Amino acid sequence: MMTIVFSVAILGALAAVFGLGLGYAGIKFQVPEDERVALVRSILPGANCGGCGYPGCDSLAAAIAAGDAAVNACPVGGDECAASIAEVMGVKAVTFEKKAAFVKCGGSKLNSKYNYEYAGLNSCLAASQLSNGGAKACRYGCIGAGSCANACKFGAVTFNNGLAVIDPEKCTACGLCVSACPKNLVELVPVKSAYKVRCSSADNGKTVRANCSAGCIGCKICEKACGAGAIKVENFLAKIDYEKCTNCGECAKKCPNKTIEATAV
Amino acid sequence: MHTLMIFWSAVLVNNFVMSRFLGICPFLGVSKKVETAAGMGIAVTFVMALASAVTYIVYNYMLVPLNLDFLYNIAFILIIASLVQLVEMFIKKSSPALYQALGVYLPLITTNCAVLGVTVINKQEGYNFVVSVVNGVGAALGFSLAIILMAGIRERIAKNDILPHFLDFPITLLTAGLMSIAFLGFSNLIKL
Numbered sequence: 001m002m003t004i005v006f007s008v009a010i011l012g013a014l015a016a017v018f019g020l021g022l023g024y025a026g027i028k029f030q031v032p033e034d035e036r037v038a039l040v041r042s043i044l045p046g047a048n049c050g051g052c053g054y055p056g057c058d059s060l061a062a063a064i065a066a067g068d069a070a071v072n073a074c075p076v077g078g079d080e081c082a083a084s085i086a087e088v089m090g091v092k093a094v095t096f097e098k099k100a101a102f103v104k105c106g107g108s109k110l111n112s113k114y115n116y117e118y119a120g121l122n123s124c125l126a127a128s129q130l131s132n133g134g135a136k137a138c139r140y141g142c143i144g145a146g147s148c149a150n151a152c153k154f155g156a157v158t159f160n161n162g163l164a165v166i167d168p169e170k171c172t173a174c175g176l177c178v179s180a181c182p183k184n185l186v187e188l189v190p191v192k193s194a195y196k197v198r199c200s201s202a203d204n205g206k207t208v209r210a211n212c213s214a215g216c217i218g219c220k221i222c223e224k225a226c227g228a229g230a231i232k233v234e235n236f237l238a239k240i241d242y243e244k245c246t247n248c249g250e251c252a253k254k255c256p257n258k259t260i261e262a263t264a265v
Numbered sequence: 266m267h268t269l270m271i272f273w274s275a276v277l278v279n280n281f282v283m284s285r286f287l288g289i290c291p292f293l294g295v296s297k298k299v300e301t302a303a304g305m306g307i308a309v310t311f312v313m314a315l316a317s318a319v320t321y322i323v324y325n326y327m328l329v330p331l332n333l334d335f336l337y338n339i340a341f342i343l344i345i346a347s348l349v350q351l352v353e354m355f356i357k358k359s360s361p362a363l364y365q366a367l368g369v370y371l372p373l374i375t376t377n378c379a380v381l382g383v384t385v386i387n388k389q390e391g392y393n394f395v396v397s398v399v400n401g402v403g404a405a406l407g408f409s410l411a412i413i414l415m416a417g418i419r420e421r422i423a424k425n426d427i428l429p430h431f432l433d434f435p436i437t438l439l440t441a442g443l444m445s446i447a448f449l450g451f452s453n454l455i456k457l
Contacts, residue, residue, distance in 0.1 A: 006331050014323065014340060018347035022354075029354040031361075 036065040036088055043084045044074055049153045051075045051174020064089065075099075076172040099188040100168035101156070101177050105142040106198030106214035106259060108161035113137035113211050122146050128182040137211040140201040142185055148177035193242045194262045195252055202235040216259045222251035268399050271392075274455045275403030281379045282411040283448035288379030291370050292412050293437060297423075301366040302416035306409025308356065308371065310402065312348050313380055317401025319344050320384040321394050341384045342375075349375040379408055414444065 041061035048056040052073045054063055063069040064085060071089055072082035078098055118127050118135040124147035133139040144162035156170035157177060166177070168191055178186045185200055197216060201208050205217035218236030225231075230244035231251055238260065240251075252260045281287045288309075295305045320341050328334045353371050357364045364371065374380065383404045387397040418440055427436055 003332070007333055007336055010327060010331060010333055011336065011339060011343070014327075014343055018343065022347055022350050025351050025354050029358040031357055 034062075034065045037061050039088045040064050040085055043077070043081055043088065045076045045081065047076055047153070047172075049076060049172070049174050049176070051172060051176060075174050098191045099173040100171040100191050101166045101173060101175070101186050102168075102189045102196050103142060103148075103164045103166055104185050104187055104196070104198060104200045105140070105163065105183075106261075107136065107138060107141045107212040108163035108214075110161050111213040112141060112215075118143070118145070120145075122150075124148075124180075125182045133183075138201055138203070138208070138215065140183060140185075140199075140203070141212065141215075143183065147180045147182070148186060151176040151180035190242050192247070193240070193245055194247050195240060195245065195249060195260055197238045197240055197260055199237060199259050202237055204236050208236070214257055214259060217257060219256060221254045221256065222260055225250040225254045268396055270455055271396055272399050272403040275383075275400050276407040276410065277448070277451040278455050279404075280407040280411060280448050280451075281382065281404050282408055283445045284452075285379075285382065286445075287382040288377050288408055289441075291373065291377055292408075292415060293434070293441070294373075295367060295370045296412050296415040296419055296437075298366075299413060299416040299420060301363070302412045303409070304360075304363040305367060305370065306405070306412055308352050308367070309374060309377065309380070309408055310405035312345065312352055312374055312377075313383055313401040313405035313408075314398060315348050316341075316345050316380055316384055317387055317397045318394070319348070321387060321392075321397045324388055337385075337388060338381075341381060345380050345384070346375045379404065411444070411448075415441065418444075 038061075041058060044057040044061060046057050050056065052060045052069065052075065054060040054069070057074075060069060060073060064071060064073060071085040071091060074081055074085075077085075114135050115132060115137050116135050118130070120126055120130075122145050124134075124143045124145045127134045127143045127145045134141075134143040136143065142163050144159060144164060146157075146159070146164075148164050148166075149157035149159065152166075153174070153176065154170050154172055156167045156172075158165050158167065164185075166186070173188050175188060178188065180186075183200070189196055198214065199208075199212075199216035201212075201215050203211070203215075205219065208215040208217050216237050218233050218238070220233045220238075222238050223231045223233050227248060227250065228244050228246045230241045230246070232239050232241070238251075240260075249262060252258075252262055255261070275281075279285060282289065282292050291305055291309070296302050320337075323340055323344060324334065324337055328336055328340060349372060352374070353364075356367070356371065383401050387400055390400075392400055415437075419437060422436055422440070431439070
């Protein structure tokens with residue numbers, strides 16, 4: 001009987017002493033935390049994708065609360081997320097245009113020429129070190145070794161006959177694929193812009209035609225067709241200014257190689 | 266001399282990770298970078314040294330006189346948990362970066378069997394206060410040595426071309442096994 005009493009008493013006394021000690025240490029070692037960090041963190045999507053440039057949502061929340069990052073720094077959360085965070089931080093939300101990554105190349109195995117078969121590492125960077133910058137005859141085109149798909153944490157990249165295609169529905173515009181592509185083919189484009197140039201080649205029309213049947217030959221037909229003055233052809237390559245583009249579709253209708261084509265909105 | 270022998274035995278011959286297979290969880294979990302592994306080693310050293318001292322006092326001056334020595338497991342766990350809590354508060358205050366890097370493994374030192382192991386071994390072997398603390402520090406340094414070596418190896422492995430099937434944990438476990446065999450080489454170094 002006494003054993004039980006002593007056991008309880010001793011363990012109770014030990015626990016009490018340690019508890020008090022820890023309580024004291026807790027006050028002594030207290031770290032003042034900004035309560036906005038937790039609030040911002042609860043608004044963020046929590047995917048920890050790193051698309052904002054910070055290691056995870058926790059660090060972004062800390063950076064936003066400290067004023068080091070903008071309230072709309074999270075590319076995944078979009079407008080709603082930015083507005084809620086702005087409310088917490090007490091600043092006005094900046095409107096946030098939803099973007100999606102787009103591969104500026106239309107050359108798949110079906111419509112473009114290959115100089116050789118690439119059978120090396122599954123890395124575009126490795127493939128791009130080879131002669132002519134990869135197996136494709138066009139040295140600007142998509143290599144298709146999958147670096148962007150490996151970088152994507154949302155499964156938005158698929159391959160269509162050796163050409164990377166990004167699903168704008170799944171894309172969160174985190175930008176990981178943009179930095180993964182050694183050919184700089186991926187660009188973040190506003191989702192509402194339906195017409196994009198699916199080519200990045202700066203070669204002249206004759207060379208492009210020889211290498212790929214989907215490439216931009218720099219014929220300037222789209223430039224003339226565009227009523228809004230949104231298209232400029234430079235270095236034999238059409239470029240659409242998405243701010244001016246009215247989504248009228250005239251350029252796509254007249255493009256001889258169907259380089260400019262309406263993509264899913 | 267005997268104390269020194271016990272120290273080296275705890276560091277090399279009876280290395281907690283490599284020979285006794287205790288404390289494997291943080292050994293595999295926090296050994297990706299040498300820096301965090303060293304931080305873990307320091308935290309474990311602190312906890313083990315203090316735990317050895319405090320458990321010795323509690324066991325010999327509180328539990329044994331009251332014939333409550335069967336309570337040693339619960340009492341030791343209580344002591345270790347409190348010490349880990351203290352270390353966690355201290356690290357959070359003094360080094361937020363290390364706190365971030367250690368993450369969940371910091372509170373998990375509580376369940377690091379190496380810490381409970383060293384206190385129970387101290388009790389079983391009947392070490393006195395000084396030897397207990399020396400054994401605790403030795404065991405912790407052995408743990409630190411193992412985890413830092415492992416982190417160094419893993420940092421190099423990460424840059425190598427490894428079969429996809431062996432990536433990450435399989436290759437780490439293989440490495441741990443080879444390291445353990447290497448540590449067998451110390452087995453006749455010290456005869457206690």
